[in-house]
Amino acid sequence: MRKVISICSHLLILIVAAAGGAFAQNDPEWTEAFPGFRVAGNLYYVGSKGLASYLVVTPAGNILINSDMEANLPLIRASIEGLGFKFSDTKILLISHAHFDHDAGSAKIKELTGASYMVMDGDVPVVESGGKADFQYGNRAEFLYPPAKVDRALHDGDEVKLGGAVLVAHLTPGHTKGCTTWTMKVSEGGKTYNVVIVGSPNVNPGYKLVRNDAYPQIAKDYQRMFDVLKALPCDIFLGAHGGYFGLEEKYAHREGSGRRPKAAPTSGEEKNGGANPFVDPDGYRKFVAEKEKEFRTELAKQRLAAK
Numbered sequence: 001m002r003k004v005i006s007i008c009s010h011l012l013i014l015i016v017a018a019a020g021g022a023f024a025q026n027d028p029e030w031t032e033a034f035p036g037f038r039v040a041g042n043l044y045y046v047g048s049k050g051l052a053s054y055l056v057v058t059p060a061g062n063i064l065i066n067s068d069m070e071a072n073l074p075l076i077r078a079s080i081e082g083l084g085f086k087f088s089d090t091k092i093l094l095i096s097h098a099h100f101d102h103d104a105g106s107a108k109i110k111e112l113t114g115a116s117y118m119v120m121d122g123d124v125p126v127v128e129s130g131g132k133a134d135f136q137y138g139n140r141a142e143f144l145y146p147p148a149k150v151d152r153a154l155h156d157g158d159e160v161k162l163g164g165a166v167l168v169a170h171l172t173p174g175h176t177k178g179c180t181t182w183t184m185k186v187s188e189g190g191k192t193y194n195v196v197i198v199g200s201p202n203v204n205p206g207y208k209l210v211r212n213d214a215y216p217q218i219a220k221d222y223q224r225m226f227d228v229l230k231a232l233p234c235d236i237f238l239g240a241h242g243g244y245f246g247l248e249e250k251y252a253h254r255e256g257s258g259r260r261p262k263a264a265p266t267s268g269e270e271k272n273g274g275a276n277p278f279v280d281p282d283g284y285r286k287f288v289a290e291k292e293k294e295f296r297t298e299l300a301k302q303r304l305a306a307k
């Protein structure tokens, strides 16, 4: 199905996107290169235009969040190397959640770097079965991918530490059973910022929020996720897709001319005289509120239809 690209596919993407779906098959932006850049402190963006990946750089090696699809590997690698870091220094691999657009490349990255793969417990059976254990997409061949062994199963609140960096895994379930929102602190210009990397708040098309035998507590989990997201302190707002937080607009604002960063990458703050567009606590709160409203609307609709 991923190979079926027709002239109608773009329209289909728009329809799926309008319906709140994260699974826009064949979305060309998923494999479109995007410049690697420093978000703030030791946190870098190394994803594509549509699929977000992050690199946390430490003296003991680096942490990569989101392997994306296998087709994204050359892009991620080029971004890491373009920023002056080594792909082989990737010591820990994390994901936002167990859907192929964020984790299909994990087996390959583990093989190439020897990184330790750490995944929230609810998503472990999914990544280790290459998607077959997914409650929604497990029997859909086009959503499956190479299985990858998990080296450390994470639980809500667990810390991932490397070279002084500390990332906290927050269980924000619903979209997947182990959907994870990552938080960390970064320091820059004498300030410390709370970073939030949202796992996914989306109710995909076809998701059953009522009487879901494969995921009975799904509606409760979504509500838990929104309660967690609302309680997290957030200065720097990021997520699993650039679309969540306005990657392109913020990057353009940061760059001014839209030039690609060269040998010495600078952060938004340095370029923009103090205003880093990725520092966006209001945008975060607005995004979470909008997504909660979408969820509640869909839940009410499904409850009514189930009566």
Ligand SMILES: [Zn+2]
Residues within 6 Å of the ligand: 022, 097, 099, 175, 200
């Ligand atoms: Zn997803």
